[in-house]
Amino acid sequence: MAISLLSFPAKTLTTTTTPISEFPNNPKTLILEQCKTLNHLKQVHAHLIKSSLVLNPKIAENVLESSAILLPGSMDYALAVFRAIEEPQAAAYNILIRGFTLKQYPEEAVLLFKEMRENDVEPDKFTFACILKVCSRICALKEGEQIHAQIVKFGYGSHGFVQSTLIHLYAKCGKVDVARRVFDELPERGIISWNAMFSGYLKSSHWEEIVILFQEMLESKVGFDEVTLTTVLTACGRLGKLDLGEWIHEYIEAKGLKDNLKLITSLIDMYAKCEKVDTARKLFDKVPRRDVVAWSAMISGYSQSDRCREALNLFHKMQMTKVDPNEVTMVSVLSSCADLGAFETGTWVHSFIKRKRMKLTVTLGTTIMDFYAKCGSIENSLEVFEEMPSKNVLSWNVLIQGLASNGQGRKALEYFSLMREKGIKPSDVTFIGVLSACSHAGLVDEGRDFFVRMSIDYGTEPRIEHYGCMVDILARAGLIEEAYQFIKSMPMEPNAVVWRTLLASCKVHKNIKFGEKSFNHIVKLDPKNSGDYVLMSNIYSSVGKWEDALRARCQMKLQGMKKTPGCSLIEIDGAIHEFFAEDNAHPRSSEIYDAVENMMKRIKSSGYVPNTAEARFDAEEDDKEASVSHHSEKLAIAFGLIRTSPGTTIRISKNLRMCTDCHNATKMISKVFHREIIVRDRNRFHHFKEGSCSCNDYW
């Protein structure tokens, strides 16, 4: 009877070398019992050589198995044992191939298989299963195809294990269609083959196919297992197929499969992705032994549902447990920090990542870059970019976009050139970054040029987002009519976002005519967006058309809409403070209002004049000044001034665009209080320093 190593508790193994005098009938038992170290094995091996027992192929294979698989460490000894076997057969080759695979030397395994074929040793079904596994791991498609041919030649084409590894190979190497062909041609399909096909679709993100195939599986009466359900649940999450997900949940409950952590984790993930984060959390709370994946799934559930504060709270809870976070956890945590503009917390997380020596994977590196860029710290973002051992097109996109939104349009374009020099193919998203760089930097001709070249030179057809960027470039530069004509000439129907872009520029350039035209289009496409009414109203006020301005506001109210309240966040000592306009919710509210008053007084004496054109309309004229002085960003800045030491940079993130008055005031605050103030509004960054802003008053 075979003995598993697991049945020997470590304490029964001796660490000292025990002389071996007699051999039992089954030397493998002995080897397993005694050989904890290579020295043990060497001793046994020496005896086997002396007694010539090693000439028995079965015994030699046992020594081989011990050295290649059971003992950790290098494959040198195993290889020496193997070389001493006179005519090794498939079984010996298989052990060595498994050893190389186990110890992460897949290339050696492939070479050994080649040698085996050159020596005319006939492979068996195990050889094929082992070597195909290696090929899929290193995506060795060419070798895999050759092996496939041999499988057919040797008549193992209908062997279940071989088939499923073949499906895996093709799917892993991106040939999901070939995998499907293999699957379709199977004379008999067991659950394993179905699961292999599911896993192929999973790896290539063919979510829809998983659900369709699952339907077929149910009809085929072959049954399914927990592995099937795990993959199908993942697909349900990606597709938002809550009904099927719930059906599987009921099945899990009914069959008592709740001890399977992988299954429950995919259930948590499914609910979170189907906008049922609270259901996901209830399930999560009931899991007795959560591992790092379960924690990460729940944290990412919050982060992807825009509940970033809860994501950070949960991460905090996780740190109180013994479960260590991994790179994947940190991606969700940092992306939450990025979303909130939580610079301090994110910076701490970055140092935590370094302290724990976590691997700087492309995804993690890109997320760190994005975090810094979204907190207005583009220098740090660049530094991480330079440090990253491997980068992909997403990393470049984050960098270009980050530079663009932080007001460094020209530098963004320099990096685009560098990206080309390095032979990285830009994606459609790259061009959104490039065009927005042109827009933020006022580079109209360059923008036009890129827009034309993106399809001609790079084969990327512009999507509606690219047209939107182009409208922004033209309109920001004051070419309002050209922007309007550009929209009219679009090959697709312009959406509300495109018209809104034009409307926003009409505000900057005080253009009533095209503002009204844009507004009329928007209300047809997206009538329930209060921001558009406010913007239109502000355009009227900016040229003194108060009645029209009031009419736009009334129109909004008549539709039952309320202006989205402005909200600003500031992080102090790792805690995030939230402010709304004229908000009294903060526990230190009266102190903050005093600080605002003091702040406004000081900037007024330095020449700031309040601009009440964008004040609330229901306020009395006298109150308008007070109203604008209580905008959320002013409250947050005042709080920042009293809670941080002199000279510290103040970082604010805001849900709407900054209004003209807040922009003027913040410029002055940066000068009077000698503070760098970075405001992230819904479109871009404003780096205020010594009285001016990086956006050059152009936003």
Next chain:
DNA sequence: TTAGGGTTAG
């Protein structure tokens, strides 16, 4: 001696 499943970025 052989296979398959859960969490991540623009």
